[in-house]
Amino acid sequence: MRTYIMSVALLLLAAPVTLSNLARAHDGASHHHETAAACQSSALACASVATAAFAPDGKLWLTWSAGGRISVASSTDLGKTFSTPITLLATKLPLDDGPDARPKIAFGPNDRVALSYAARDEKYNGHAFLARSSDGGKTFSEPQPITTGSPSQRFETAAFDPNGRVFAAWIDKRNIAAAKKAGKKYAGAALAYAWDDKPGGSLDAAAIARDNSCECCRIAVAFTGSGKPVVMFRNIFDGGIRDHATITFSDTGKPGPLYRVSDDDAKIDACPHQGPSLAIGSDGTYHATWFALGRKLKGVYYAHSEDGGKTFSEPMRIGDANAQISRPYVLAAGGAVYLAYKSFDGEKTSIELMTSHDAGRTWSKPRTVAATANASDHPLLVAHQTAVYLSWLTLKEGYRLIPLEPQS
Numbered sequence: 001m002r003t004y005i006m007s008v009a010l011l012l013l014a015a016p017v018t019l020s021n022l023a024r025a026h027d028g029a030s031h032h033h034e035t036a037a038a039c040q041s042s043a044l045a046c047a048s049v050a051t052a053a054f055a056p057d058g059k060l061w062l063t064w065s066a067g068g069r070i071s072v073a074s075s076t077d078l079g080k081t082f083s084t085p086i087t088l089l090a091t092k093l094p095l096d097d098g099p100d101a102r103p104k105i106a107f108g109p110n111d112r113v114a115l116s117y118a119a120r121d122e123k124y125n126g127h128a129f130l131a132r133s134s135d136g137g138k139t140f141s142e143p144q145p146i147t148t149g150s151p152s153q154r155f156e157t158a159a160f161d162p163n164g165r166v167f168a169a170w171i172d173k174r175n176i177a178a179a180k181k182a183g184k185k186y187a188g189a190a191l192a193y194a195w196d197d198k199p200g201g202s203l204d205a206a207a208i209a210r211d212n213s214c215e216c217c218r219i220a221v222a223f224t225g226s227g228k229p230v231v232m233f234r235n236i237f238d239g240g241i242r243d244h245a246t247i248t249f250s251d252t253g254k255p256g257p258l259y260r261v262s263d264d265d266a267k268i269d270a271c272p273h274q275g276p277s278l279a280i281g282s283d284g285t286y287h288a289t290w291f292a293l294g295r296k297l298k299g300v301y302y303a304h305s306e307d308g309g310k311t312f313s314e315p316m317r318i319g320d321a322n323a324q325i326s327r328p329y330v331l332a333a334g335g336a337v338y339l340a341y342k343s344f345d346g347e348k349t350s351i352e353l354m355t356s357h358d359a360g361r362t363w364s365k366p367r368t369v370a371a372t373a374n375a376s377d378h379p380l381l382v383a384h385q386t387a388v389y390l391s392w393l394t395l396k397e398g399y400r401l402i403p404l405e406p407q408s
Contacts, residue, residue, distance in 0.1 A: 042067035042087050049102040049377050050399055052079075052391035054384035056107060060401065061137060063103045063115060064393075065095050070103050070117050074137060078389075079401035088131055088143055091119035096126055099273040100155060100218035102378075108160030111136035116146065116158040116168070124216070126154030128170055130203065147194060147206040150174040155218040155275065162227040166196035168203055169231050171215055175208060188236045189215035193229075195253055209247055209255040212236040218275030224248070225284060230309065232261065232278040232288055242266045244276050244290045246309040259309045262301065264294030274326065281332035285359045288312065289328035289339060300325045300341060304360035319343055319352065319366070327378040334386030336406040339363070340379045348372065351379045351390060355406040364407040372396050 039046035047064035054060055060075040062082065069090055073082040096118040103117035113133035120126040129143040146156055146168060156170035172192035179186035191210040194203040214234035222230050228249050235245040235258065244261040261276075274291035281287065286305040292298055292315075301315040319325030324344040331338045337356040342349055343366075352366040370379075370392055377393040381404075390402040 040067055042069040042071050042085070044071070044073070044082065044085070044399060047393060048097065050391070050393040051102050051104050052380060052382050052389075052401065053105045053107060054382060055113075055136065056109075057136075058384050060382075061105055061107075061113075062399070063105045063117075065097070065103055065117065068095060070095070070115070070131075072105060072115060072137065072140070078403075079391075079399060086137075086140060088115075088140065091127070091129070091143075093119040093121055093127060096120040096154060098124075098154075098216070100216070100275045101126075104157055106159045106166075108166070109164040110134075112160070112164070113137050113140075114158045114160065114166055115140060116156050117143075118154055118156055120152075120154065124154075125152035125173070126171075128153040128156040130156075130158055130168065144202060146170065146203065147172070147192065150192070150206070151177045152189070153192070154215075157219060157221050159221055159223070159229075161223055161229065166203065167193065167221070167229045168196075169193045169209070169219055169221055169229070171213060171217075171219065171233075172206065172208065173215070175211055187212045187240065188242075189213055191219070191231065191233055191247070193231070193255070210235065210258060214242050214271070216271035216273060220276045220278035220288075222278045222280045222286075224280055224308075225282065226251075230278065230280065230286065232276045232290075234272070234275065234290075235260075240267060240269060241294075242268060242272075243294065244288070246278070246286065246288070246305075248309050259311075261288050261290065261309075261312050262292070262297065262303060262315050264292040264297040266292065266294035268293060277329045279330045279332040279337070281337065281359055282335070283359055284308070285332075286312075287330045287332055287337055287339075287360055289318070289330045289341075291326065291328070300328050302328070302330070302339060302360070306359075313360070316363075318354075329379055329381050331381035331383060331388065333383040333388050334406075336388075338381055338388055338404060338406070340369070340381055340390060342376075342379060349376055351392060353390070353404060353407075357406065357408065367407060369404060370400065370402055 046066035050064040063072040071085040073085040115131040118128040128146040131143040152173035158168040176186040220232040276290040300318040303312040328341040351370040372394040374395040380391040
């Protein structure tokens with residue numbers, strides 16, 4: 001395994017305290033403080049990351065990793081209280097706790113649920129799993145490997161397309177292993193994917209959508225209005241340039257052309273550990289946010305595409321130049337576009353929100369919607385119908401679901 005080198009700029013953008021080494025001080029159901037000993041458990045109070053999603057019936061679901069286990073629970077009061085958690089079987093290896101790693105949950109038709117997560121070894125080889133439910137989350141199947149024949153899978157995501165099929169994508173190292181065995185050079189890893197056309201069955205055999213992707217950043221998946229998956233990821237272009245790109249899949253479920261999101265000119269053989277975010281509006285506009293560490297662009301940026309990802313607008317720099325800006329997340333809902341990001345001023349971390357009413361052409365001024373004086377998870381945006389919320393887990397305040405309104 002190659003050495004992962006973090007630059008000074010990346011360290012400055014990191015959260016002031018690492019969550020994984022701290023005890024959680026909040027229980028999502030009872031809102032009481034836990035002792036350090038209690039935070040060896042799988043309870044939400046001990047979680048460092050939590051991912052929320054709404055089921056079709058409007059119930060909020062949360063999945064988290066704590067105590068070496070993956071748990072999931074639901075809420076009928078927008079996160080004030082949660083049901084008794086369902087905890088999955090423990091993995092043989094430790095759960096993947098990298099900066100861009102987290103369990104994820106997705107909902108499909110007919111009470112189908114997909115829950116994905118990964119474990120990894122000391123060499124950062126990941127092993128991704130998929131657990132399913134066919135009764136709306138009351139019970140889950142035994143987790144199954146997301147693929148076979150690969151030494152490593154990381155940053156997996158599984159989502160239901162509008163037709164109810166599961167689409168899974170991840171970063172895969174099978175081709176780098178084959179190249180190494182043949183004595184050939186191979187940069188990075190590969191973007192892999194698989195479909196499930198059989199409700200409740202296993203994923204079809206994996207395929208490689210693109211060789212030579214960055215191996216250590218999460219990927220983003222969204223669907224067009226016609227149900228085509230779009231994947232945004234950090235690609236390795238000629239000359240070792242690690243800039244972001246998108247691939248839109250065809251009607252046959254096959255990957256289409258690769259289009260560059262921005263020319264950051266990131267000539268760096270290291271891991272930024274900050275993946276992109278992607279949303280697609282009802283008008284078909286692609287909305288992309290990412291962290292740039294290039295020779296041309298540095299910082300956090302936004303751009304949009306009105307031609308299916310073939311070309312993107314001029315990148316817009318996000319955030320106060322005097323603050324440490326990180327972890328942007330974008331969501332399109334109810335005719336508006338929401339963009340949230342972290343801002344650290346040296347003392348506290350704030351979540352800033354910008355909104356657009358014209359498909360990303362103009363934006364409101366940033367406003368603070370939440371803050372904490374201690375460690376925190378990445379900010380996530382979730383929506384049910386036209387209602388949009390910030391989903392955020394912090395050390396001091398615990399889990400919060402905060403309603404958001406678009407600003408002019």
